[in-house]
Amino acid sequence: MASKIASTKNVKNQTALLAAGHWLMLSVAINVGFLLKLIHDGNLRIDWYGLHNGQDNGGHLSSYAAEPKPDGQIQNKYINLDHGDPTMYQSYWKQMGDRTDVVISGWQSVSYFSDTKTVCWFLEPGFANAVTRLHKLVGNAETGNRHIVVGTGSTQLFQAVLYALCPYDAPEPMSIVSAAPFYSSYPLITDCLKSGLYKWRGEVDDFNKEAPYIELVTSPNNPDGSIREAVFNGSGQILVHDVAYYWPQYTPISSRADHDIMLFTLSKSTGHAGMRLGWALVKDEAIAKKMVKFIEISSIGVSKDSQVRAAKIMDVINDSYEDSKTSNESKRFFDYAREEMAKRWSQLREVVNKGQAFSLPTLPVGECNFSHQTFATQPAFAWLKCEQVDDCESFLKKHKILTRGGVHFGSSKKYVRASLIGHEEDYNEFIRRLSLINSVESP
Amino acid sequence: MASKIASTKNVKNQTALLAAGHWLMLSVAINVGFLLKLIHDGNLRIDWYGLHNGQDNGGHLSSYAAEPKPDGQIQNKYINLDHGDPTMYQSYWKQMGDRTDVVISGWQSVSYFSDTKTVCWFLEPGFANAVTRLHKLVGNAETGNRHIVVGTGSTQLFQAVLYALCPYDAPEPMSIVSAAPFYSSYPLITDCLKSGLYKWRGEVDDFNKEAPYIELVTSPNNPDGSIREAVFNGSGQILVHDVAYYWPQYTPISSRADHDIMLFTLSKSTGHAGMRLGWALVKDEAIAKKMVKFIEISSIGVSKDSQVRAAKIMDVINDSYEDSKTSNESKRFFDYAREEMAKRWSQLREVVNKGQAFSLPTLPVGECNFSHQTFATQPAFAWLKCEQVDDCESFLKKHKILTRGGVHFGSSKKYVRASLIGHEEDYNEFIRRLSLINSVESP
Numbered sequence: 001m002a003s004k005i006a007s008t009k010n011v012k013n014q015t016a017l018l019a020a021g022h023w024l025m026l027s028v029a030i031n032v033g034f035l036l037k038l039i040h041d042g043n044l045r046i047d048w049y050g051l052h053n054g055q056d057n058g059g060h061l062s063s064y065a066a067e068p069k070p071d072g073q074i075q076n077k078y079i080n081l082d083h084g085d086p087t088m089y090q091s092y093w094k095q096m097g098d099r100t101d102v103v104i105s106g107w108q109s110v111s112y113f114s115d116t117k118t119v120c121w122f123l124e125p126g127f128a129n130a131v132t133r134l135h136k137l138v139g140n141a142e143t144g145n146r147h148i149v150v151g152t153g154s155t156q157l158f159q160a161v162l163y164a165l166c167p168y169d170a171p172e173p174m175s176i177v178s179a180a181p182f183y184s185s186y187p188l189i190t191d192c193l194k195s196g197l198y199k200w201r202g203e204v205d206d207f208n209k210e211a212p213y214i215e216l217v218t219s220p221n222n223p224d225g226s227i228r229e230a231v232f233n234g235s236g237q238i239l240v241h242d243v244a245y246y247w248p249q250y251t252p253i254s255s256r257a258d259h260d261i262m263l264f265t266l267s268k269s270t271g272h273a274g275m276r277l278g279w280a281l282v283k284d285e286a287i288a289k290k291m292v293k294f295i296e297i298s299s300i301g302v303s304k305d306s307q308v309r310a311a312k313i314m315d316v317i318n319d320s321y322e323d324s325k326t327s328n329e330s331k332r333f334f335d336y337a338r339e340e341m342a343k344r345w346s347q348l349r350e351v352v353n354k355g356q357a358f359s360l361p362t363l364p365v366g367e368c369n370f371s372h373q374t375f376a377t378q379p380a381f382a383w384l385k386c387e388q389v390d391d392c393e394s395f396l397k398k399h400k401i402l403t404r405g406g407v408h409f410g411s412s413k414k415y416v417r418a419s420l421i422g423h424e425e426d427y428n429e430f431i432r433r434l435s436l437i438n439s440v441e442s443p
Numbered sequence: 444m445a446s447k448i449a450s451t452k453n454v455k456n457q458t459a460l461l462a463a464g465h466w467l468m469l470s471v472a473i474n475v476g477f478l479l480k481l482i483h484d485g486n487l488r489i490d491w492y493g494l495h496n497g498q499d500n501g502g503h504l505s506s507y508a509a510e511p512k513p514d515g516q517i518q519n520k521y522i523n524l525d526h527g528d529p530t531m532y533q534s535y536w537k538q539m540g541d542r543t544d545v546v547i548s549g550w551q552s553v554s555y556f557s558d559t560k561t562v563c564w565f566l567e568p569g570f571a572n573a574v575t576r577l578h579k580l581v582g583n584a585e586t587g588n589r590h591i592v593v594g595t596g597s598t599q600l601f602q603a604v605l606y607a608l609c610p611y612d613a614p615e616p617m618s619i620v621s622a623a624p625f626y627s628s629y630p631l632i633t634d635c636l637k638s639g640l641y642k643w644r645g646e647v648d649d650f651n652k653e654a655p656y657i658e659l660v661t662s663p664n665n666p667d668g669s670i671r672e673a674v675f676n677g678s679g680q681i682l683v684h685d686v687a688y689y690w691p692q693y694t695p696i697s698s699r700a701d702h703d704i705m706l707f708t709l710s711k712s713t714g715h716a717g718m719r720l721g722w723a724l725v726k727d728e729a730i731a732k733k734m735v736k737f738i739e740i741s742s743i744g745v746s747k748d749s750q751v752r753a754a755k756i757m758d759v760i761n762d763s764y765e766d767s768k769t770s771n772e773s774k775r776f777f778d779y780a781r782e783e784m785a786k787r788w789s790q791l792r793e794v795v796n797k798g799q800a801f802s803l804p805t806l807p808v809g810e811c812n813f814s815h816q817t818f819a820t821q822p823a824f825a826w827l828k829c830e831q832v833d834d835c836e837s838f839l840k841k842h843k844i845l846t847r848g849g850v851h852f853g854s855s856k857k858y859v860r861a862s863l864i865g866h867e868e869d870y871n872e873f874i875r876r877l878s879l880i881n882s883v884e885s886p
């Protein structure tokens with residue numbers, strides 16, 4: 001593979017760290033089976049949404065509203081950092097005024113079809129162009145000789161990839177693996193319909209590596225921000241790269257990612273989660289066609305309205321960097337976003353370092369080919385460890401901070417994942433509460 | 444059930460007709476298994492999209508472009524009536540000028556969340572209001588004491604229903620049945636991932652009717668426009684009503700549908716297929732919650748942009764009927780659409796009746812509570828029978844008319860489904876070619 005996001009050495013160090021007991025390794029297969037049963041039975045604690053049914057908050061969703069609270073009220077409210085809702089970016093887009101407005105008329109989006117000349121017949125040409133332009137600008141992914149497949153978020157694309165790669169007539173479901181901690185939605189999506197095509201195996205190492213299996217490589221990783229490469233290395237290995245966070249606000253762009261199958265999402269690039277839009281860059285035409293087939297069967301395409309809007313937003317970003325004369329640098333999206341993430345990580349590390357209650361992973365420093373800045377990976381999530389309690393999620397919940405516990409990521413209860421890309425008010429209150437806890441809990 | 448779309452007697456007559464050999468009944472289970480294999484292996488003839496790989500048209504998708512052709516060229520082109528692309532409605536929405544325009548700014552659709560107080564937390568309140576208003580206006584469905592669940596088309600909602608109704612721990616997959624001819628996508632969606640939760644059984648009658656099973660009741664039916672009720676009548680019956688075509692342009696609205704689970708789609712109501720938007724009206728809160736859970740797992744919600752646009756379009760329709768002073772009746776959507784469908788059906792029946800090559804089903808006449816007009820069901824598709832050849836689809840293909848053969852609907856090759864809601868140019872050319880065939884083939 002021509003381009004590597006990180007050196008193999010880094011990955012091996014990271015793997016060694018994992019193995020060294022830094023995390024309490026749990027039996028992933030057993031956990032996931034149990035968790036899926038819980039979910040399907042309606043005990044929904046461990047889902048994406050973080051629905052805390054009937055517990056001490058009164059069990060009402062409105063307690064977790066994503067909107068910021070009026071001043072003075074926030075201190076008694078739950079702060080929901082369970083999901084990566086990218087509302088941090090909203091204030092930037094408000095500053096942009098009407099530059100990103102789109103007008104859509106009633107006669108538009110009538111047909112199922114966008115472009116019958118391409119493999120992905122429901123892909124809007126304007127969206128495809130904007131995606132290609134943005135990757136060229138940022139330099140984070142190779143787009144040449146690749147098919148773009150648009151999906152209803154990268155979540156749908158993940159399912160499309162599984163459908164495309166797993167033969168319908170195989171005697172056994174294909175194993176889907178990923179090193180822990182892995183994105184908590186992977187096991188849920190993979191096993192929710194008990195598919196005969198594929199089965200989640202998580203981090204187990206005893207599957208047949210000679211037979212075809214799929215390894216998910218998420219880099220930077222969700223939840224812990226680590227820079228990753230494949231770790232299982234069997235001869236049957238098929239790699240899928242989830243590069244949702246390989247953008248210059250989260251990590252230095254060291255090279256153009258050049259993998260066979262790469263998944264991106266608008267939620268974490270421009271911050272438009274509500275559009276439900278993702279895209280895959282796929283080398284092999286037969287795989288791209290099967291992915292398109294899955295999206296055809298499961299939703300007959302992808303919202304054209306969101307594609308039109310996304311194209312506009314990406315092109316405004318592209319224009320702002322390409323036309324240096326008319327642009328004010330402080331208004332360029334990735335600079336704004338990188339600085340905001342840097343500020344938040346600086347505050348977080350400062351408050352964590354002031355006591356003994358918590359710790360954070362050390363993340364690699366590098367120079368970014370896009371911004372020409374040197375900085376450490378500053379992920380969208382904090383992978384926070386409670387140093388003095390066993391169940392970090394429950395502990396923080398007592399302090400009205402909602403996070404997602406490590407068990408959901410195939411890791412230990414001593415860890416939680418906390419979103420850092422929410423509204424500023426919520427973020428500031430999170431920092432205030434962490435500071436308070438640290439001063440009380442640290443002797 | 445308080446309200447019935449048609450009397451049981453009608454349904455029994457229809458069932459008897461089916462049984463009398465009017466269709467050549469095929470072994471549904473075997474066909475479907477074979478078809479799924481074909482699809483998964485990449486021989487994609489029988490898919491939704493109608494991709495005729497490498498055949499006499501040169502195998503290129505552009506031959507089937509949904510856009511109308513310039514005058515003079517159409518006579519040598521393939522006319523694609525394989526899919527129900529509702530481009531017929533586009534000219535209406537163009538007439539409406541800027542009345543249906545929406546402006547969406549860059550700071551909108553940032554959050555995953557729409558309304559955390561409702562069961563369906565990704566449902567835009569404006570869209571929910573517009574849906575309720577439209578059903579009240581048309582009188583086609585009861586909305587009281589029901590949850591609205593929005594989906595990426597009714598296709599995603601169908602999967603959400605299966606997920607919600609089928610227990611995760613059952614020893615056997617639940618049987619999914621529907622009387623033939625049934626919508627060709629049902630078996631594809633149901634079996635595409637070889638789910639352990641459910642399995643397509645189609646029209647087979649030998650499954651255990653004491654155990655829970657799901658019967659899909661599509662009324663008016665896709666492909667044949669018949670008005671339907673449940674036919675299997677076992678004690679384990681769970682009904683799902685696909686009422687995508689229960690709108691006053693296709694059939695007289697005889698009463699408010701009042702079923703437990705009803706599926707609607709924007710594609711066939713207002714004609715906006717490209718938005719990929721559907722909604723379910725669901726009585727049982729636990730079922731609605733599980734449907735929401737499926738949509739959360741499989742796509743983390745539904746495009747907000749499309750919901751915002753759909754709300755605007757529905758509200759323009761609502762306003763046009765509610766404010767009789769400011770509205771010109773000729774510009775009311777359902778009147779326009781009913782008249783256009785009536786015109787097309789009149790042309791079609793005329794050309795079919797002029798010879799012996801084809802026949803069409805007789806469809807029930809009724810008075811519409813909405814329009815107060817009396818008319819026969821005039822479906823979005825023609826369920827056309829070739830009277831003199833065995834393979835109607837191949838026969839029409841020689842005449843460059845692409846349709847979907849009866850086998851895909853669990854029926855006979857003597858039938859095809861042809862879309863009647865495409866561009867006017869294509870429709871007129873279809874009528875011209877049918878007329879030509881009829882004059883040549885009829886002695």
